[in-house]
Amino acid sequence: MVKKLTDQVTFRHGAKINGRIVQPPMLTNSGLSGGFVSQDTLDYYAVRPESASMIIVEYCYVIKDGGPSHTWGANKEQLGIQSDEHIEGLAKIAKLLKAKGNKAILQINHSGRESNYPARHGGRALAPSKIDFSFLDYPVEEITEKEIYEVIEAFGAAARRAIKAGYDGLEIHGANHYLHQQFFSKWSNQRTDQWGGSYENRTRFIRMVNDAVFKVIREEAPKDFIVGYRISPEEIHGENVGYTIEDSKQLVEDLGKNYDFDYIHVSNLNYKNIPAGYDKSYSQIYREVLPDDVKLIVVGGVTNEEKAQDALNYGDLVAVGRGTLIDPEFGKKIMEGRGNEIVTAISPEQIKISKLPPALITLFSDPRMPLQMPGRESIFSLHDLYKGDDYYREGY
Numbered sequence: 392m393v394k395k396l397t398d399q400v401t402f403r404h405g406a407k408i409n410g411r412i413v414q415p416p417m418l419t420n421s422g423l424s425g426g427f428v429s430q431d432t433l434d435y436y437a438v439r440p441e442s443a444s445m446i447i448v449e450y451c452y453v454i455k456d457g458g459p460s461h462t463w464g465a466n467k468e469q470l471g472i473q474s475d476e477h478i479e480g481l482a483k484i485a486k487l488l489k490a491k492g493n494k495a496i497l498q499i500n501h502s503g504r505e506s507n508y509p510a511r512h513g514g515r516a517l518a519p520s521k522i523d524f525s526f527l528d529y530p531v532e533e534i535t536e537k538e539i540y541e542v543i544e545a546f547g548a549a550a551r552r553a554i555k556a557g558y559d560g561l562e563i564h565g566a567n568h569y570l571h572q573q574f575f576s577k578w579s580n581q582r583t584d585q586w587g588g589s590y591e592n593r594t595r596f597i598r599m600v601n602d603a604v605f606k607v608i609r610e611e612a613p614k615d616f617i618v619g620y621r622i623s624p625e626e627i628h629g630e631n632v633g634y635t636i637e638d639s640k641q642l643v644e645d646l647g648k649n650y651d652f653d654y655i656h657v658s659n660l661n662y663k664n665i666p667a668g669y670d671k672s673y674s675q676i677y678r679e680v681l682p683d684d685v686k687l688i689v690v691g692g693v694t695n696e697e698k699a700q701d702a703l704n705y706g707d708l709v710a711v712g713r714g715t716l717i718d719p720e721f722g723k724k725i726m727e728g729r730g731n732e733i734v735t736a737i738s739p740e741q742i743k744i745s746k747l748p749p750a751l752i753t754l755f756s757d758p759r760m761p762l763q764m765p766g767r768e769s770i771f772s773l774h775d776l777y778k779g780d781d782y783y784r785e786g787y
Contacts, residue, residue: 394703396696396725400444402653403684405615406559408494410444412699412722415656415690415710416498416562416621418449419470420463420750426452426471428480431748436484438746440491441723442715445617445708447656448484450500450564451477454545456515457501457570462508467750469508472499472549482556493722494559496617499549501542503570504531504579519573519580519587519596539586539596542570547603551611560617563604566658567623571597575642576626576633594642601650619688620646621656624673625666636666636676644680654686654708662689662702662709674706694765696730713764716755719745736766739773 394411401407421431439446451472452458459469471477481497488495503518510516510529521533534542546563553561565571573579574596580587586595601620608616622643626633646652657674665672674689681687689706693699694714702709715721718734718741725733734741742752755764756774 394707396699396703396709400686400708402615402617402686403682404617404651404653406494406617406653408444409492410722410726411703411708412443412725413688413708413710414439414443414446414715414722415688415712416447416449416564417712417716418461419748420461420467420754421748422459422466422468422470424465424468426459426468426473427477428470428483429466432470432480433483433487434746435748437487438719438744439715440488440493441726442719443493443711443722444726445494445496445559446488447496447498447562447619447710448481448488448558450498450569451481451549452506453499453501453549454542456506456509456517457503457542457545458506459508460502460505460569463750463753469502472497472552473545475552478552478556481552481558485557489557489559494617495557496560496562496619497553497556497558498562498564498621499546499553500564501545501570503534503568503573505569518570519582522579522581533582536584536586543596543599543603546600547607550604550607554607554612554616560619560653561604562619562621562656563600564621565597565623566621566656568626571600572623572626572633575638578626578631578633590638590641594645597642598649601646605651617653618651619654619656620652621658623658624677636669636673639673640676640680643677647681647685652685654688655681656688656710657690657706659689659691661692662705664691672705678706694735695733696725699725716747716751717741717745717764717766736769737764738766738769741766742770742773 396411399409423429451470454473462468485495504516506516516531517534518531624639674687687706688708688710689702690710693711699709717737756770
C-alpha cells in the first residue's frame with residue numbers, strides 16, 4: 392500500500408490520528424523561572440492545534456537539576472514537569488492542542504550534563520561520569536547511584552503528571568546528548584559499576600526508566616495512551632565515539648521487542664541520511680528490526696508537502712519542525728488539499744501569525760545561528776543580541 396500524508400494511522404494500542412504529519416518537540420524557551428508555562432508559551436501553542444495530526448510538546452525536565460538546558464535566562468527557560476504545581480500550565484497546553492481533535496504528546500527528559508542553567512546559577516550538572524568536557528564552560532558532577540534511582544522515580548512521576556494534565560501520550564527523550572544518551576554512550580559513560588561498561592549496563596538506566604514509566608501508564612492511563620522513544624542514531628564526533636548505528640540498532644530492536652512503545656522517533660538532520668558503509672537510511676535499518684505495529688517517525692529537512700510525501704518512503708510518520716514554526720497550519724493545509732499554500736519562508740509578518748516567543752525570534756534572527764531558516768534575512772533587523780549564555784555550540 393502506498394502511504395499518503397492524509398492516511399488515518401492507528402497505533403498499536405488503538406489510538407488513531409488523521410494524517411501522518413507530526414510536529415516534533417521544539418524548545419521555545421518561553422518558560423517562566425522554575426519551568427512554568429507562560430502566556431508566551433500558551434500563545435505559541437494556541438495557534439498550533441492543526442499544525443499536525445500529532446503535536447509533541449517540547450521536552451520538560453522531570454527533576455530539579457535535570458534542567459533547564461539551553462536557556463537564555465530567567466523567564467526564558469525550558470519547561471518543567473518536576474512537581475504537581477506544573478500540571479496546571481501543562482494542562483492548558485494540552486487543552487489548546489486537542490481543541491481540533493488532534494493528539495497532544497508531552498516529551499519528558501533529564502538533560503544531564505546539558506543542564507547549563509542550574510550549573511551556572513548555583514545548581515549542578517549531573518552526568519554518568521565526571522569528565523572535563525572541553526565544550527562546556529562549567530563543571531559536571533558524577534551522578535550517584537542514589538540520585539540515579541531518584542531520577543528513575545522522577546520519570547514515573549512525570550508520566551503520572553502528563554496523564555493528569557490530559558495528554559494523549561508521552562515521549563521519552565533518549566536523544567540529543569541528554570542523560571539517556573549519556574548513559575548509552577561509551578564516551579560519556581565511563582563508569583565501572585552496574586551502570587557502565589557493557590551494553591547491558593549502559594542500557595540499564597534506559598530500561599529502568601522505561602519500567603517506571605510503563606508501570607504508571609498501565610495503572611493510570613487510558614488503554615490507548617501513546618508512548619514513544621526518541622533516539623539519536625549515532626554519536627560520533629571525530630575521535631569521540633559514543634556509539635554507532637550497530638549499537639543503536641540493537642537498542643531499537645530491544646525497545647521494540649521488550650516494551651510497548653507505539654513509535655520510535657529518529658532524531659536526524661535529514662530523513663534521508665545514511666550511515667557510513669550502508670546503502671539504507673537509519674530509519675530503514677531500524678524498520679528491519681522493529682515489529683510491524685511500532686511506527687517510525689522520521690524528521691529533518693521537510694519543508695513542504697513534496698518532501699513530506701517523499702519522507703514516507705523512509706518512515707510511517709513525518710515530523711516537520713521548521714515548517715510548523717513558520718506555518719502553524721502546515722498539517723491542516725495538507726489535509727485540506729492546500730499544500731501549495733504552505734508558507735515556507737519566515738518573515739516579520741509570519742512571525743506574528745506563528746506567535747513565535749521572543750526567545751525564538753532572537754534565536755532565528757541571529758546571523759550566527761547555524762541552523763538555517765528560509766527567509767531569515769528578512770528578520771535580522773529584529774535581533775536584539777542577547778548578552779549571556781550562548782544558545783548553541785558550533786559543531787556539536
